[in-house]
Amino acid sequence: xxxxxxxxxCEVARVKSFSKAAKLLHLSQxxxxxxxxxxxxFYGTQLFERSxxxxxxxxxxxxxxxxxxxxxxxxxxxxxEVDALLRTENQKLVIGASSxxxxxxxxxxxxxFKEKYPSAEIQQVVNNTDTILNMLxxxxxxxAILEEPMSNFTDDFVTRTVSNDELLVIxxxxxxxxxxxxxxxxxxxxxxxxxREKGSGIRRIFEEALASWGLKLDEFNVKAEMSSIxxxxxxxxxxxxxSISSRIACRTAIRAGLIHPLTxxxxxxxxxxxxxxxxxxxxxxTGKRFIRFLAGPGDPLFC
Amino acid sequence: xxxxxxxxxCEVARVKSFSKAAKLLHLSQxxxxxxxxxxxxFYGTQLFERSxxxxxxxxxxxxxxxxxxxxxxxxxxxxxEVDALLRTENQKLVIGASSxxxxxxxxxxxxxFKEKYPSAEIQQVVNNTDTILNMLxxxxxxxAILEEPMSNFTDDFVTRTVSNDELLVIxxxxxxxxxxxxxxxxxxxxxxxxxREKGSGIRRIFEEALASWGLKLDEFNVKAEMSSIxxxxxxxxxxxxxSISSRIACRTAIRAGLIHPLTxxxxxxxxxxxxxxxxxxxxxxTGKRFIRFLAGPGDPLFC
DNA sequence: CAGGGTTACGACGAACGTAAACATT
DNA sequence: AATGTTTACGTTCGTCGTAACCCTG
Numbered sequence: 320x321x322x323x324x325x326x327x328x329c330e331v332a333r334v335k336s337f338s339k340a341a342k343l344l345h346l347s348q349x350x351x352x353x354x355x356x357x358x359x360x361f362y363g364t365q366l367f368e369r370s371x372x373x374x375x376x377x378x379x380x381x382x383x384x385x386x387x388x389x390x391x392x393x394x395x396x397x398x399x400e401v402d403a404l405l406r407t408e409n410q411k412l413v414i415g416a417s418s419x420x421x422x423x424x425x426x427x428x429x430x431x432f433k434e435k436y437p438s439a440e441i442q443q444v445v446n447n448t449d450t451i452l453n454m455l456x457x458x459x460x461x462x463a464i465l466e467e468p469m470s471n472f473t474d475d476f477v478t479r480t481v482s483n484d485e486l487l488v489i490x491x492x493x494x495x496x497x498x499x500x501x502x503x504x505x506x507x508x509x510x511x512x513x514x515r516e517k518g519s520g521i522r523r524i525f526e527e528a529l530a531s532w533g534l535k536l537d538e539f540n541v542k543a544e545m546s547s548i549x550x551x552x553x554x555x556x557x558x559x560x561x562s563i564s565s566r567i568a569c570r571t572a573i574r575a576g577l578i579h580p581l582t583x584x585x586x587x588x589x590x591x592x593x594x595x596x597x598x599x600x601x602x603x604x605t606g607k608r609f610i611r612f613l614a615g616p617g618d619p620l621f622c
Numbered sequence: 623x624x625x626x627x628x629x630x631x632c633e634v635a636r637v638k639s640f641s642k643a644a645k646l647l648h649l650s651q652x653x654x655x656x657x658x659x660x661x662x663x664f665y666g667t668q669l670f671e672r673s674x675x676x677x678x679x680x681x682x683x684x685x686x687x688x689x690x691x692x693x694x695x696x697x698x699x700x701x702x703e704v705d706a707l708l709r710t711e712n713q714k715l716v717i718g719a720s721s722x723x724x725x726x727x728x729x730x731x732x733x734x735f736k737e738k739y740p741s742a743e744i745q746q747v748v749n750n751t752d753t754i755l756n757m758l759x760x761x762x763x764x765x766a767i768l769e770e771p772m773s774n775f776t777d778d779f780v781t782r783t784v785s786n787d788e789l790l791v792i793x794x795x796x797x798x799x800x801x802x803x804x805x806x807x808x809x810x811x812x813x814x815x816x817x818r819e820k821g822s823g824i825r826r827i828f829e830e831a832l833a834s835w836g837l838k839l840d841e842f843n844v845k846a847e848m849s850s851i852x853x854x855x856x857x858x859x860x861x862x863x864x865s866i867s868s869r870i871a872c873r874t875a876i877r878a879g880l881i882h883p884l885t886x887x888x889x890x891x892x893x894x895x896x897x898x899x900x901x902x903x904x905x906x907x908t909g910k911r912f913i914r915f916l917a918g919p920g921d922p923l924f925c
Numbered sequence: 926c927a928g929g930g931t932t933a934c935g936a937c938g939a940a941c942g943t944a945a946a947c948a949t950t
Numbered sequence: 951a952a953t954g955t956t957t958a959c960g961t962t963c964g965t966c967g968t969a970a971c972c973c974t975g
Contacts, residue, residue, distance in 0.1 A: 351930095362701070672954090
């Protein structure tokens, strides 16, 4: 038996569904199914009652569940104690992140991480995707979290998808947009558009999406280029144009009614956020833990 | 992290040596080394101080060790509870064993096993190797423990070595043997010899050893064939001849001074005791546990 | 027929054993 | 030399994801 199997079992028991647990653990449903089967095989009895509307713990399952929680708690305490002992050691980790990730997602992630590992010293660097990538190459940062840097990557780097998001068109919250949920590509081409600067991951993803539809950014009515997401939001809010943003970057502004989100009719532009680091990097304990942490249950960035 | 890794760590900590732990856990030394390395990597710090005279726990290692013991204890309690819940279920396991194993090794093994899993119902069948094999084929027993049945086996069976032993020549504890520790092949060929019956694993192993030296049993002076190990020992003790036996079958008689062990000069005949079961066998919990148990630390048969 | 769980299968990585190297006494 | 650990390498087995399938409301 494996601690991660206990974690899986606890997650399944908590959400009462293989498929939901699979999503939360970043696994496929069959993988969860197989793991549960192997655990049941280990204890020689069924632990979950399967039904078409999810699963429930059997009597034996309840026993295993309660002990599994205890064991995991004990192991967390173990990690904390080792942590306390090594407090004097090098626990520093420098994380670089693109604007979207660094400004809107990562702070909460780091906060959760530091709650689990209080002695970790994390330094955060935010810049646009290209700049962060260069810093990673030059060893100025240990690890990066970026919009999917696609294939322009050598074997020297490891990438691992940790979350996903989508691109939105953002508009001022008034006519003609306020009562619409979509915008046609044709409309978007004509509208005044504010873009992020070159080197922005969001901009690149948008351009790649355009390319896949046979379009180029030149054909659009780009009024301004800005490197600050806040500046863009303010500009859109002021009604000076539309822009492109990730959902996470504008979700609070949307909730506050400051800007209005639109999707492009019939299209959807997904973003994968990835962890990137050098293959040969010898991480200290904080680095190893942070990588493990991002692989754990729940969405590490949208927490 | 894995429970078996905790077990390995505890074993290493207990015996303060990678190589000794490897033997006790039926692993190679490099395997233990690699596992410890991977555990140390997980916690981000060294857990054992290596020296040429074994290993000692570091401060961090002591912490991990104490928690590991707790976690394993908790997991044993978990198994016990599941066990109690399933007490009404089918917990029966029929184990067949050859004379050597069944008479001299298995009783203690089963006793230890039942101490760990009190609800297990184990029935033991003892007969010679060939008979036990036939019973296994006919599903009269669930599992067999035998002298290595070599290669005369199909894919339908799984074999797993669980312990080893050696063949001895046993002699009466008086002249001319009492002051000797070895016997030449030439002497053995001439001496009156008492053999186990055909179908005995011990006899087959002896005959195979002879064959590897270019000899046949016909060339020996076989005075009698007996199917009872006790009868053979009594006969040897009475000075009526020499015989061949496994060390485990005669160790108490040797300790009591009733018979005298000899090895064949320049030769050594090893015995591997193996667990054998049908590949497709769907074991109940007792069966699974028994198989796991035999793979655990310590020599399961010479306990 | 849609949501949820299982089965089948190919790919990848972890763990093992063997053998050889290396370190210490 | 002997004992004990590490490194190197090929093999095997476990775990994963994809895709197809099956069951039930």
